[in-house]
Amino acid sequence: MADSKPVVWAEEQDQPETIINEDGSRTIISYRINDDGKKVKITQRIKDIIVKETVNKNVALRKKWGKYGAEKGSAPGPDYRTTQIGESVTLRLSPDWKRAEQEAEEEKKSEIAKQKTYQGIKCRTCGGNHYTAKCPFKDTLGSADSAGAADEPEGAAPTDPAVSSAAPGKYIPVHLRGKAGGLATEAEKRERDDSTTLRVTQLNENVNEQMLRYELFANFGPLIRANIVRNRETGRSKGVAYVQFATEEAAERALERLNGKGYHSLILHLEWSKPKK
Amino acid sequence: MRPLLLKGHERSLTQVKYNREGDLIFTVAKDKEASIWFSFNGERLGTFIGHGGTIWSIDVDKETFLSATGSADFTAKLWRVETGETVFTFPLDTPVRRVEFNVANDKLLTVTDEVMGFKGSITIFKLNYDDIYNQDTTPVLVVHTKEGFERVTVAGWSYLDKYIIAGHRDGTISKIDAQTGELIDSVKVHDGLVTDLQFSEDRTYFITSSKDKISKILDVDTLKVLKVYETDAPLNSAAITPVKNFVVLGGGQEARDVTTTSANQGKFEARFFHKIFEDEIGRVKGHFGPLNYIAVHPKGTSYASGGEDGYVRVHEFEKSYYDFKYDVEKTAEATANSKLNASDDEE
Numbered sequence: 216m217a218d219s220k221p222v223v224w225a226e227e228q229d230q231p232e233t234i235i236n237e238d239g240s241r242t243i244i245s246y247r248i249n250d251d252g253k254k255v256k257i258t259q260r261i262k263d264i265i266v267k268e269t270v271n272k273n274v275a276l277r278k279k280w281g282k283y284g285a286e287k288g289s290a291p292g293p294d295y296r297t298t299q300i301g302e303s304v305t306l307r308l309s310p311d312w313k314r315a316e317q318e319a320e321e322e323k324k325s326e327i328a329k330q331k332t333y334q335g336i337k338c339r340t341c342g343g344n345h346y347t348a349k350c351p352f353k354d355t356l357g358s359a360d361s362a363g364a365a366d367e368p369e370g371a372a373p374t375d376p377a378v379s380s381a382a383p384g385k386y387i388p389v390h391l392r393g394k395a396g397g398l399a400t401e402a403e404k405r406e407r408d409d410s411t412t413l414r415v416t417q418l419n420e421n422v423n424e425q426m427l428r429y430e431l432f433a434n435f436g437p438l439i440r441a442n443i444v445r446n447r448e449t450g451r452s453k454g455v456a457y458v459q460f461a462t463e464e465a466a467e468r469a470l471e472r473l474n475g476k477g478y479h480s481l482i483l484h485l486e487w488s489k490p491k492k
Numbered sequence: 493m494r495p496l497l498l499k500g501h502e503r504s505l506t507q508v509k510y511n512r513e514g515d516l517i518f519t520v521a522k523d524k525e526a527s528i529w530f531s532f533n534g535e536r537l538g539t540f541i542g543h544g545g546t547i548w549s550i551d552v553d554k555e556t557f558l559s560a561t562g563s564a565d566f567t568a569k570l571w572r573v574e575t576g577e578t579v580f581t582f583p584l585d586t587p588v589r590r591v592e593f594n595v596a597n598d599k600l601l602t603v604t605d606e607v608m609g610f611k612g613s614i615t616i617f618k619l620n621y622d623d624i625y626n627q628d629t630t631p632v633l634v635v636h637t638k639e640g641f642e643r644v645t646v647a648g649w650s651y652l653d654k655y656i657i658a659g660h661r662d663g664t665i666s667k668i669d670a671q672t673g674e675l676i677d678s679v680k681v682h683d684g685l686v687t688d689l690q691f692s693e694d695r696t697y698f699i700t701s702s703k704d705k706i707s708k709i710l711d712v713d714t715l716k717v718l719k720v721y722e723t724d725a726p727l728n729s730a731a732i733t734p735v736k737n738f739v740v741l742g743g744g745q746e747a748r749d750v751t752t753t754s755a756n757q758g759k760f761e762a763r764f765f766h767k768i769f770e771d772e773i774g775r776v777k778g779h780f781g782p783l784n785y786i787a788v789h790p791k792g793t794s795y796a797s798g799g800e801d802g803y804v805r806v807h808e809f810e811k812s813y814y815d816f817k818y819d820v821e822k823t824a825e826a827t828a829n830s831k832l833n834a835s836d837d838e839e
Contacts, residue, residue: 274515277556278530283576284539285500285525291535298534299497301778301805306493308764308774308816316775 239263411439411466412488415456418443419479427458431478435469436461454481457488495778496534498804500527505798507549507785511556514789516573517796518559519804520547526561528573531794531806538576542569549590554597558624562588568602570619570627580627582617585610594649594670595695597621599632601656603647611636612643614656614668635673641666645686650712651695657712659686659700667715679715681708687743688729688785699739701730707741709767719770725759729785735792736814737767742783742797762786762797762807769818778805 231245240262249255282289309315337343340350347353415427422431427441440459443452460466466487474485501521509518510531517529526540526547545564552559552573559571564587570579582602590603598619606612614635620627635656637643642661649670650657656668663682668675684703691698697718701707707730709719721730727743744760760782761775781800788795794808817825 271513271515273556274513277515277574280537280574282536282538284541285527286536286538293533293535297498297500297536298529299499301495301497303494304776304778304807306764306774306776306807306810306813308813310766310769310771310773310818312772312774 236260409459409489411461411463412457412459413466413470414486414488415458416454416484416486417481418452418454418456418483419481420452420454422452422456422479424456427456431473432458432460432469435472436465493807493810495808496806498527498529498534498536498806499802500529500536500539500804501525501802503546504781504800504802505784505804506547508787508796508798508804509550509552510787510789510796511552511573512554512790513556514791514793516552516556517787517804517806518550518552519796519798520550520561521798521802522546524563526550526559526571528559528576529804529806531789531796534806540569540571540576540578542578542581543567545587548588549592549603551592553593554595557621558593558619560591560593560600562591562602564588568600568617570600570624572624579624582627582629584615586612590646590648592648593619594653595651596653599653601647601649603644603658606637606643613637614644614647614658616670633670633673635668638675641678646689648689648691648698649695650691650698655712657689657691657698659689661685663702663704665689665700665710665715667712677715679710679717681710681717682706684726687727690729690731692732693734693790699730699732701727701741701743703727705743707739707765709739719767721765721770721772723759723763723772726782728783729797731786731788731795732767733788733792733795734790736816738773739765739767740786740788740795741765742786744779744782744800746782760799762795766818773816776807779803 231243234242234244236242240260243259243261245257245259247255247257286294307315336346338345338350339347341352343350422443424441424443427443428438432438432441438458439461440457442457444455444457445452458469460469470485470487473483476483498517498519500519501523503522505519505521507520510516511518515531516537517531518526519529520526524541524543524545524547526543528537528539529535530537540559540561543561543563543565547561547563549562550559556573558579559573560568561571562568566584566587568582568584568588568591570582571577572579582600584602584604586607587605588602589605590601592601593599594601598621600617600619602615602617604610604613604615614633615631616633616635618628618632641664644658645661647656647658649655650667653670655676656670658666658668660666662680663684663686664678664680665686666675666678682700682702682704686700686702688701689698695712697709697711699707699709703726705723705726707721707723707727708717709732710717721739721741723741723743725743726746727741729742731740732738733740741763760779761777762783763772764774764776765771766773779797779799779801780803783797783799785798786795787797792809794806796804796806798804
């Protein structure tokens with residue numbers, strides 16, 4: 216093959232070496248550069264086995280027929296436009312086929328239902344996977360609202376069950392529920408002073424709020440707020456945190472000292488959460 | 493098993509057939525061309541071009557030399573399978589719903605529709621194999637639909653070409669003498685239109701399928717119902733498998749109701765029943781619409797189904813298909829074997 220055609224220089228070194236063994240098999244040795252940049256030797260041993268199949272004489276003749284009609288002049292072999300291989304289907308023959316099928320289907324359904332309950336229902340009182348109204352700890356843990364407020368990690372706004380129950384008929388959007396009085400938080404949010412807040416990025420995933428408060432920023436005075444941004448479903452940290460200091464000076468000091476420093480094998484990046492004017 | 497998907501038609505399939513050796517598959521649809529495929533790899537050999545309307549039916553002779561098609565353009569045509577050329581055109585009064593070569597390979601049966609004041613009929617032409625381009629257009633036999641009978645939807649030749657078995661619109665099956673055209677017997681076995689009628693290998697019994705969701709096996713000689721297979725969807729086709737004692741039924745929700753139902757409610761599955769025990773033993777999913785026709789490889793190694801969705805799916809049977817046996821079959825075999833061994837020992 217290579218004798219008759221001139222070999223392009225680029226292909227020359229790719230020509231595999233072929234050795235014909237005594238038993239009629241071939242050994243092909245080729246070299247290749249792998250992903251690590253190392254040259255690897257590939258040895259393939261190939262044995263040709265010819266399987267002879269006897270077919271009806273007429274069938275063999277028909278295989279040689281030329282194509283006609285819409286297929287006139289098309290190349291031999293199946294055309295992917297008209298012939299495809301479908302997805303695998305199963306045919307399980309069994310006299311009680313119907314029952315087996317039903318069982319399989321029910322299993323599937325129950326599995327889906329299970330998944331749904333795990334994802335969808337979460338008790339606001341105890342966090343279990345049942346409806347809040349059916350919580351067995353309802354009486355011992357108290358009402359969902361107050362419990363939720365007590366759990367509030369921020370703790371910035373004083374929790375007052377009286378506030379939330381003050382306007383019982385009032386609609387509170389879902390994302391504000393559990394906080395002490397939706398509107399109050401809204402107003403507070405607007406007024407919140409972000410001038411002492413820093414944004415910390417490139418934080419190790421394993422770092423939690425406690426570590427921020429008592430380890431990383433311990434030297435810069437007590438933190439008013441330390442929040443790590445987490446994935447809502449998995450609860451994994453996104454490597455971003457917001458920390459609010461008591462004073463702007465403390466925040467500035469932290470920014471200067473810690474920006475670019477390593478913490479838990481990652482180099483921290485600190486910046487003002489709001490661009491300074 | 494991974495089926496071969498043959499997409500050679502733009503509209504719903506009307507009939508699918510294997511030739512005698514099973515190496516070619518012939519498919520026709522509501523578009524105007526018939527397609528011929530190699531069954532082992534799904535390669536299309538070619539198409540028959542020439543009809544001016546829906547092709548309702550196709551058949552191929554025993555030597556895979558000529559093929560016949562029946563179309564809604566009021567003609568039945570003969571084609572040379574090797575070259576795809578039109579050999580002859582038989583003009584008829586109404587659309588042709590079925591064509592079938594007889595066992596002796598010298599006659600062609602056509603079933604014509606009942607439209608425009610014409611009563612449907614079974615028309616039989618004599619075939620001239622010495623000069624295939626010159627056929628006699630005067631039929632050797634015309635069997636008009638008798639008084640009191642509804643139109644014939646399907647028909648076929650029994651063993652030795654002795655009778656013609658016809659299925660009617662009202663579910664009646666009738667037996668007609670193939671020489672004289674005389675009505676011998678008729679029974680009403682279905683409550684709906686008979687959609688398909690396929691014979692066993694030796695043509696001594698046949699299977700019918702009907703819109704009444706039931707499929708039945710009848711004996712040719714006595715027209716007695718031998719087996720009944722009940723399903724939950726209107727049936728369009730039924731086939732008997734050689735080698736294994738199964739039948740394959742296909743159908744599904746009516747084409748006009750398809751858009752209002754989801755695919756898994758439409759019952760668009762090929763259903764496998766045990767021929768003897770009449771139990772449903774399995775299903776094959778795949779089509780997105782009703783199955784319009786089912787054909788089984790003459791050696792029982794695969795089956796092809798043509799659907800309303802325009803696809804032909806060819807399924808090669810797996811080992812588990814051949815291995816499947818009822819417990820009673822297994823025990824019967826085991827006892828037979830042990831008896832054989834015992835008698836050997838005595839000798």
